[in-house]
Amino acid sequence: MTRGLRLVASEHAFGPIARWREPDVTPADITDLDQHAAYAQWVEDAGFDALFYTDFLGFDPVKQLNPRLPFDPMTLTAALIGRTEHLGFITTASTTFGAPFHLARSLASLDRLSGGRVAWNVVTSFTGERNFGLDGLPAPGQRYARAQEFLDVVDALWASYPQSAVVDDKAGGRYVDVSQVRSIDHVGEYFSVSGPLDKPGPAQRPVLVQAGSSPAGIAFAARNADVVFVAVPDLEQALDYAGRLRAEVAAAGRAPDSLLVMPGFRAFLGRDDAEARRARSRHVTPDVLEKARRVVLRESDHFQLTDLELDVPIPASHLPTDADLDASVGRRSRAQIYLRWAREPGATLRHVLERIALEHGHFALTATPDAVADELERWFVAGAADGFMVGYGSGIAQFVDEVMPLLAERGLWKPPTDHDLRGRLGLPERG
Numbered sequence: 001m002t003r004g005l006r007l008v009a010s011e012h013a014f015g016p017i018a019r020w021r022e023p024d025v026t027p028a029d030i031t032d033l034d035q036h037a038a039y040a041q042w043v044e045d046a047g048f049d050a051l052f053y054t055d056f057l058g059f060d061p062v063k064q065l066n067p068r069l070p071f072d073p074m075t076l077t078a079a080l081i082g083r084t085e086h087l088g089f090i091t092t093a094s095t096t097f098g099a100p101f102h103l104a105r106s107l108a109s110l111d112r113l114s115g116g117r118v119a120w121n122v123v124t125s126f127t128g129e130r131n132f133g134l135d136g137l138p139a140p141g142q143r144y145a146r147a148q149e150f151l152d153v154v155d156a157l158w159a160s161y162p163q164s165a166v167v168d169d170k171a172g173g174r175y176v177d178v179s180q181v182r183s184i185d186h187v188g189e190y191f192s193v194s195g196p197l198d199k200p201g202p203a204q205r206p207v208l209v210q211a212g213s214s215p216a217g218i219a220f221a222a223r224n225a226d227v228v229f230v231a232v233p234d235l236e237q238a239l240d241y242a243g244r245l246r247a248e249v250a251a252a253g254r255a256p257d258s259l260l261v262m263p264g265f266r267a268f269l270g271r272d273d274a275e276a277r278r279a280r281s282r283h284v285t286p287d288v289l290e291k292a293r294r295v296v297l298r299e300s301d302h303f304q305l306t307d308l309e310l311d312v313p314i315p316a317s318h319l320p321t322d323a324d325l326d327a328s329v330g331r332r333s334r335a336q337i338y339l340r341w342a343r344e345p346g347a348t349l350r351h352v353l354e355r356i357a358l359e360h361g362h363f364a365l366t367a368t369p370d371a372v373a374d375e376l377e378r379w380f381v382a383g384a385a386d387g388f389m390v391g392y393g394s395g396i397a398q399f400v401d402e403v404m405p406l407l408a409e410r411g412l413w414k415p416p417t418d419h420d421l422r423g424r425l426g427l428p429e430r431g
């Protein structure tokens with residue numbers, strides 16, 4: 001247990017976006033850079049390894065009734081690396097849309113500007129196709145094939161202009177030894193890129209995060225990722241996921257501990273169970289349930305929940321079948337979790353919508369800090385998690401104040417001391 005449990009904070013977990021309905025928060029706060037910097041500094045001081053920004057490349061009229069991150073995550077990361085000292089930033093970029101040359105430049109720039117603090121969450125996207133000239137989303141297999149080629153091109157571009165090429169030969173009039181900067185001449189199924197990159201590459205490969213859940217996604221993560229995020233609501237599913245992933249990691253010829261599994265997690269905390277339940281139920285307002293009815297359609301349009309009564313079980317005719325989900329081109333993993341919840345004996349629509357709204361398919365606990373620490377320890381020791389990506393719950397500040405000290409007391413976690421994100425996460429060097 002040399003590495004210890006690692007912790008990443010999610011973007012909305014505190015600060016004005018999470019607290020937007022409270023009377024002291026104004027819309028101007030949501031877009032105020034100082035507020036975002038204050039949150040990042042708070043996350044850094046709390047001892048998280050990194051702050052994570054998602055990205056979805058399309059306006060969602062239901063989800064965006066709540067404030068979302070009001071900036072492109074890479075642009076915000078560029079602004080915040082100058083306002084923090086050691087915190088890592090995990091920023092999302094799609095391989096389905098956009099070009100590897102652009103992304104290789106931006107990420108190399110962020111890596112060098114931050115001293116190795118920026119990670120790339122590689123996503124294949126399940127929305128946004130109409131913003132990029134496509135009528136439909138490519139099938140999952142195609143998205144992952146393109147993702148692999150995208151990544152291979154980015155790696156080759158990063159290597160094409162190594163930092164050692166900068167020789168600063170003043171007498172000879174050469175800042176760069178151009179013989180070290182090589183074309184990549186890539187011609188593949190999805191991309192033709194001659195290279196080389198016109199900016200120096202990163203000192204070492206930035207940390208790659210991925211969240212593949214399908215067989216193709218797991219294979220991609222096992223081959224490429226340093227960290228996987230995953231939505232798994234209970235230990236059994238987490239162990240099943242981690243087992244399948246680790247088998248693929250071994251099959252890809254990598255050491256099993258060269259990849260960290262970090263499930264999403266959120267806690268609703270109280271001094272006793274009743275107080276924790278009250279903390280949770282404060283977040284269940286009628287409009288939250290109504291949004292969940294519509295948001296779930298994003299996962300599968302076979303969830304027909306809009307006209308149903310809240311306090312009755314959901315008829316099977318209003319739910320997708322397994323075959324419906326298998327045939328879907330979008331994200332299946334979350335829909336499968338919601339379907340499982342809906343099929344639990346006695347589950348009412350209210351119960352399912354509450355879970356969708358508050359847990360989003362992630363591991364969630366409504367409990368005392370001690371019970372939460374027990375459960376996180378259980379997942380860690382069982383090999384289901386190397387750490388957690390911590391979301392809002394009843395307030396991440398409470399998690400920081402009440403749970404993190406318990407994890408430290410038990411010797412499970414200690415604040416990171418490294419500057420670069422690879423070091424903070426205890427990951428081996430790559431590339």
Ligand SMILES: Cc1cc2nc3c(=O)[nH]c(=O)nc-3n(C[C@H](O)[C@H](O)[C@H](O)COP(=O)(O)O)c2cc1C
Nearest residue numbers: 054055092123125211212213214217229230231333
């Ligand atoms: C914690 C977490 C964060 C994610 N963030 C994003 C994101 O920012 N953008 C995105 O398009 N997909 C995101 N995803 C979806 C994954 O990239 C992936 O598509 C999903 O887990 C389904 O896996 P599959 O693609 O193998 O079916 C996220 C998933 C998880 C679990």
